[in-house]
Amino acid sequence: MSMPLLSIQDLHVRYGGITALRGIHLTVHAGETVMVTGPNGAGKSTLMKTIAGLVRPRQGKVIFNGQLTSGHAPETVAASGFSLVPEGRQVFGSMTVLENLRIGTGMRRNAMAVAADLDYLLDVFPLLRERSNSQAGLLSGGQQQMLVIARALMAAPRLLAIDEPSLGLAPRVTDQVYEALLRLRAERDLTLLIVEQSASRALLTGGRMVMLREGGIVLEGDPRQISPERMQQAYFGYDTPPDAGARESAHAQNAAAPLPT
Numbered sequence: 001m002s003m004p005l006l007s008i009q010d011l012h013v014r015y016g017g018i019t020a021l022r023g024i025h026l027t028v029h030a031g032e033t034v035m036v037t038g039p040n041g042a043g044k045s046t047l048m049k050t051i052a053g054l055v056r057p058r059q060g061k062v063i064f065n066g067q068l069t070s071g072h073a074p075e076t077v078a079a080s081g082f083s084l085v086p087e088g089r090q091v092f093g094s095m096t097v098l099e100n101l102r103i104g105t106g107m108r109r110n111a112m113a114v115a116a117d118l119d120y121l122l123d124v125f126p127l128l129r130e131r132s133n134s135q136a137g138l139l140s141g142g143q144q145q146m147l148v149i150a151r152a153l154m155a156a157p158r159l160l161a162i163d164e165p166s167l168g169l170a171p172r173v174t175d176q177v178y179e180a181l182l183r184l185r186a187e188r189d190l191t192l193l194i195v196e197q198s199a200s201r202a203l204l205t206g207g208r209m210v211m212l213r214e215g216g217i218v219l220e221g222d223p224r225q226i227s228p229e230r231m232q233q234a235y236f237g238y239d240t241p242p243d244a245g246a247r248e249s250a251h252a253q254n255a256a257a258p259l260p261t
């Protein structure tokens with residue numbers, strides 16, 4: 001098999017006394033879509049930030065595009081082709097949509113290629129073309145999510161990582177965001193690493209799923225081949241498969257909790 005685009009080996013991260021990641025191993029090949037799922041506090045955002053160089057691991061390595069990137073500055077990691085759309089969609093609110101997109105261009109010097117990419121991305125996100133001269137702060141949540149994704153793509157990354165694109169969006173709007181992502185994946189040589197709490201999007205994107213819980217990987221594979229029971233077991237952290245009686249009470253409990261599927 002070809003050399004992986006991203007290789008994470010035995011990654012450990014702590015914030016003071018809190019262990020956020022405990023020994024993560026993950027490999028992503030070019031062209032793959034990998035969905036990182038798991039409940040609140042599982043360490044999903046920490047994993048993204050550590051790959052991006054925003055958080056320094058206590059132990060372990062990140063190798064991106066053949067280079068050791070862990071311990072390097074975020075600018076260096078970005079320049080090697082890793083683009084992260086962080087949680088919470090930070091647009092420059094007082095700047096226009098176009099100005100936001102041009103900022104994403106970063107260190108690219110080929111003006112023709114940049115202009116072609118801008119035009120292509122405004123095709124993929126027609127709502128952004130309509131609003132191209134509007135102040136970014138006035139866009140809806142879904143439009144802002146599209147803007148930060150398009151801005152990250154203006155850097156022409158090899159791998160695009162997105163932390164919880166669906167957060168706070170109506171399902172219909174989330175569908176639009178994912179439709180654009182799947183089009184980009186089909187038309188461009190794009191590798192995707194997407195964080196979502198719920199596994200339901202992982203089922204729809206047809207990618208590989210990696211589920212985190214309490215800083216470790218608890219489940220990994222093709223989500224279409226994993227039973228809902230196993231999914232819930234990993235998500236909620238049952239130690240042993242519940243027996244029939246326990247399953248009943250687990251169902252009762254889950255009725256109130258946000259389900260992973």
Ligand SMILES: Nc1ncnc2c1ncn2[C@@H]1O[C@H](COP(=O)(O)OP(=O)(O)OP(=O)(O)O)[C@@H](O)[C@H]1O
Nearest residue numbers: 015018019020039040041042043044045046047197
């Ligand atoms: N800057 C920080 N300082 C201290 N602890 C932190 C910090 N950031 C995250 N943590 C802790 O690290 C753990 C992992 O957090 P992280 O944000 O990576 O989880 P997550 O899976 O992204 O959660 P969510 O689904 O809520 O976004 C949690 O226990 C969290 O409280």
Ligand SMILES: [Mg+2]
Nearest residue numbers: 044045046087
């Ligand atoms: Mg998070």
